[in-house]
Amino acid sequence: MQDSGDSGSPWKAAADRQTEREAKRIAVLRTAARAFNEMGYHNTSLDDIARRLNVTKPTIYYYVRNKEEILFECVRIGLEMLDEASNDVAGHDGSAYGELIAVMRKYAEIVTMDFGMCVIRVGEEPLTEESRRTLRSLKRSIDRKFRRLIERGIAEGCIAPCDPKIAAFTVAGALSWIARWYRPNGGLSPHDIAAQSIDLLMNGLGKTPGQNQNIRGGP
Amino acid sequence: MQDSGDSGSPWKAAADRQTEREAKRIAVLRTAARAFNEMGYHNTSLDDIARRLNVTKPTIYYYVRNKEEILFECVRIGLEMLDEASNDVAGHDGSAYGELIAVMRKYAEIVTMDFGMCVIRVGEEPLTEESRRTLRSLKRSIDRKFRRLIERGIAEGCIAPCDPKIAAFTVAGALSWIARWYRPNGGLSPHDIAAQSIDLLMNGLGKTPGQNQNIRGGP
Numbered sequence: 001m002q003d004s005g006d007s008g009s010p011w012k013a014a015a016d017r018q019t020e021r022e023a024k025r026i027a028v029l030r031t032a033a034r035a036f037n038e039m040g041y042h043n044t045s046l047d048d049i050a051r052r053l054n055v056t057k058p059t060i061y062y063y064v065r066n067k068e069e070i071l072f073e074c075v076r077i078g079l080e081m082l083d084e085a086s087n088d089v090a091g092h093d094g095s096a097y098g099e100l101i102a103v104m105r106k107y108a109e110i111v112t113m114d115f116g117m118c119v120i121r122v123g124e125e126p127l128t129e130e131s132r133r134t135l136r137s138l139k140r141s142i143d144r145k146f147r148r149l150i151e152r153g154i155a156e157g158c159i160a161p162c163d164p165k166i167a168a169f170t171v172a173g174a175l176s177w178i179a180r181w182y183r184p185n186g187g188l189s190p191h192d193i194a195a196q197s198i199d200l201l202m203n204g205l206g207k208t209p210g211q212n213q214n215i216r217g218g219p
Numbered sequence: 220m221q222d223s224g225d226s227g228s229p230w231k232a233a234a235d236r237q238t239e240r241e242a243k244r245i246a247v248l249r250t251a252a253r254a255f256n257e258m259g260y261h262n263t264s265l266d267d268i269a270r271r272l273n274v275t276k277p278t279i280y281y282y283v284r285n286k287e288e289i290l291f292e293c294v295r296i297g298l299e300m301l302d303e304a305s306n307d308v309a310g311h312d313g314s315a316y317g318e319l320i321a322v323m324r325k326y327a328e329i330v331t332m333d334f335g336m337c338v339i340r341v342g343e344e345p346l347t348e349e350s351r352r353t354l355r356s357l358k359r360s361i362d363r364k365f366r367r368l369i370e371r372g373i374a375e376g377c378i379a380p381c382d383p384k385i386a387a388f389t390v391a392g393a394l395s396w397i398a399r400w401y402r403p404n405g406g407l408s409p410h411d412i413a414a415q416s417i418d419l420l421m422n423g424l425g426k427t428p429g430q431n432q433n434i435r436g437g438p
Binding site: 040041042043097100125126150153157158159160162163165166167169170171172173174175176177178180181188193196197199200201202203204205206207 | 386
């Protein structure tokens, strides 16, 4: 028998088994996120998820306790991806303006992906109060990072003076909404959608900014 | 007995009874919308709604068939309010730019109200496919009106050339999101939120529009 560098045992090493189990767990979660996004959380059963994976329901139970745990994990992973978006942005010029655009691009990309889309399309509403509290604190962290970037941009003079709270929600709202209307085969790539949405948010819909001085006025 | 102009009967006329019934039905729907918005659709029972109205569940059944019908009606009324927003805007200068701002203001105001908020916070997901189809066609009508206004604005030269589909979704997303984060006692009035969000959407977050020519580029 040739020495291939492994132990020669027909059983996998514990570490490999752990990695494999984790990969399979993620596959269960990703398949569930996709089903939730397409059919809605309440219209999706564990049987639907098992069927999509070509396994039986008991196999699913080997990786997760129940449907609530699946949704919690899907939303948690999606929110952590969004929260980390601001940590690993690159390719900008170091200004708050450049960094904000880089973070927005990343955010828009994530909400077109399985877990990110699940954050927006399903969200934490069906979960217990305790789970919702955990997820809401992740949301606050994402919001805080947007606000700080906008505050820094105002201080640097590249972002127009505004209420950072409203600005952060306007940006997050416009970009999150992509998850609602984006269709993978809809003719527009996530990259193009992100680029055009961000262009509108940074430069405005109006051709001559400030031309209508009455925007802030009421009837 | 004095002739007060009414029939003198202790029973109300059929037309008055109909009006009263309709007013009570709307009260049931509005109370339900408020409960759904606060606690979530699946966490709200008909008993919760009855309790908020100081009546019993059988009284509720006199006005609606079930919880699904309540949600359908709440979302339908909210969507019709949003759809009609573009019909009764006033006080603008007749340009597509002025009309777009007036419609956006109305839209932002409606999503802070019970039925409009229910459209965004709960939506049609828990309903049957047939109900969802009806509500989705109302959504398409709202989207179409935004797109046409933006197209008209581009033709009139007051809106920057853009993809009207992406622009309409960016605007609707940013304004719809208000329903998610707005709190009635949060210190910001719906009027102020609308004014500032619309200002950002029309004039952009950037201080010097177009300063970052690399927005559309990717890494």
